[in-house]
Amino acid sequence: MRLDRLRIQGLRCLHEVDLALAPGINVFIGANGAGKTSVLEAVFLLSHARSFRSGAREALLARSASRLSVFAELRQANDRLLRLGLGREGARWEARIEGEGASLGQLIAECAVTCFEPGSHALIAGAAEERRRFLDWGVFHVEHGFLDIWRRYQRALKQRNSLLRAGMEQGSPLYGPWETELSALAGWIDSQRRNYLERLRPSLHACVAALLPELGAPELRYRRGWADDRDLHEQLEAQRGRDLGRGHTSLGAHRADWSLAFEHAPQREHLSRGQEKLAALGCMLAQARLYADHHGDWPVICLDDLASELDEAHQASVIAQLTESGAQVLVTGTCLPEPLRGLPHRMFHVEQGQLTPLL
Numbered sequence: 001m002r003l004d005r006l007r008i009q010g011l012r013c014l015h016e017v018d019l020a021l022a023p024g025i026n027v028f029i030g031a032n033g034a035g036k037t038s039v040l041e042a043v044f045l046l047s048h049a050r051s052f053r054s055g056a057r058e059a060l061l062a063r064s065a066s067r068l069s070v071f072a073e074l075r076q077a078n079d080r081l082l083r084l085g086l087g088r089e090g091a092r093w094e095a096r097i098e099g100e101g102a103s104l105g106q107l108i109a110e111c112a113v114t115c116f117e118p119g120s121h122a123l124i125a126g127a128a129e130e131r132r133r134f135l136d137w138g139v140f141h142v143e144h145g146f147l148d149i150w151r152r153y154q155r156a157l158k159q160r161n162s163l164l165r166a167g168m169e170q171g172s173p174l175y176g177p178w179e180t181e182l183s184a185l186a187g188w189i190d191s192q193r194r195n196y197l198e199r200l201r202p203s204l205h206a207c208v209a210a211l212l213p214e215l216g217a218p219e220l221r222y223r224r225g226w227a228d229d230r231d232l233h234e235q236l237e238a239q240r241g242r243d244l245g246r247g248h249t250s251l252g253a254h255r256a257d258w259s260l261a262f263e264h265a266p267q268r269e270h271l272s273r274g275q276e277k278l279a280a281l282g283c284m285l286a287q288a289r290l291y292a293d294h295h296g297d298w299p300v301i302c303l304d305d306l307a308s309e310l311d312e313a314h315q316a317s318v319i320a321q322l323t324e325s326g327a328q329v330l331v332t333g334t335c336l337p338e339p340l341r342g343l344p345h346r347m348f349h350v351e352q353g354q355l356t357p358l359l
């Protein structure tokens with residue numbers, strides 16, 4: 001899929017931006033703080049309804065604006081053109097598809113964006129939440145019902161946590177229904193996640209090994225969030241006493257995690273920061289490739305500050321993979337990354353939130 005047109009209003013320093021994008025490579029060049037990453041942030045919002053940057057959602061809204069919005073004309077496989085919009089006024093997101101109100105789930109089902117940025121190494125070295133998000137984004141695009149089940153799971157979890165925080169005694173019958181619900185939903189979530197990881201495994205091996213051949217074969221490991229030998233319902237009941245002390249539910253699908261280990265770097269601590277980044281990028285490219293296999297359409301690929309994240313050989317390897325795939329690519333930098341010289345691309349100069357196409 002590709003963005004033919006992108007309009008951004010009231011996002012950080014981007015007050016009013018309207019761009020016609022090239023189907024292939026688009027490069028955004030400008031000084032620090034010019035607004036390059038914010039363009040990628042806008043694109044990412046359409047497919048995740050959140051930013052890839054940490055920090056409060058309120059910070060996305062330009063200081064002088066009361067509303068932020070992102071609008072895109074998205075061309076999908078088979079040349080279908082979709083008009084998508086996402087706006088935020090106050091604390092609420094509002095999605096639109098073809099001018100009609102839509103749920104966030106409907107919006108993100110239509111638009112797929114993968115973004116590699118300076119914080120991406122967190123996928124390898126950061127908290128488990130980052131990896132669960134990655135995994136669940138992939139699962140959602142194979143099985144859209146996932147979002148609904150995940151929300152129901154979160155509601156049941158909240159209820160059990162409220163009982164724990166209220167100090168409800170271990171033997172209370174109030175726990176039972178929530179534990180039954182959690183256990184049934186977690187079982188479904190776990191099986192979807194396993195299926196997805198099994199499908200991801202071959203492209204993950206190929207993409208990660210292509211970027212990090214020196215580390216040998218990668219191995220994908222998954223933990224579902226509760227012990228393998230008994231069902232969750234039983235474990236939750238047995239765990240009530242300890243959970244009461246902690247004030248939250250310590251077992252379940254919200255505790256799942258996955259990791260990558262390498263033949264020549266069996267522990268995460270064996271990876272350099274650059275290798276963490278490359279491993280994260282490999283995972284993202286693998287996910288994008290699996291998406292393309294499933295939907296017949298590559299996600300839009302964003303590469304923030306590519307030249308300062310990767311050495312030139314790795315930049316060239318990524319660009320070669322993406323050029324071959326035919327994916328639309330949005331790259332930012334303070335200058336044109338060396339491997340892009342000589343390749344067809346559209347370039348935009350970014351300065352104080354203003355974008356100018358360069359010929």
Ligand SMILES: Nc1ncnc2c1ncn2[C@@H]1O[C@H](COP(=O)(O)OP(=O)(O)OP(=O)(O)O)[C@@H](O)[C@H]1O
Pocket residue numbers: 011012013014030031032033034035036037038039058059060061062063064305332350
């Ligand atoms: N809520 C906001 N309202 C107005 N301006 C903001 C807001 N949040 C951030 N900014 C400004 O918007 C700009 C955003 O910069 P962005 O991170 O997109 O720049 P960049 O070109 O990617 O920079 P770098 O090369 O340093 O990474 C910065 O100048 C920042 O100070």
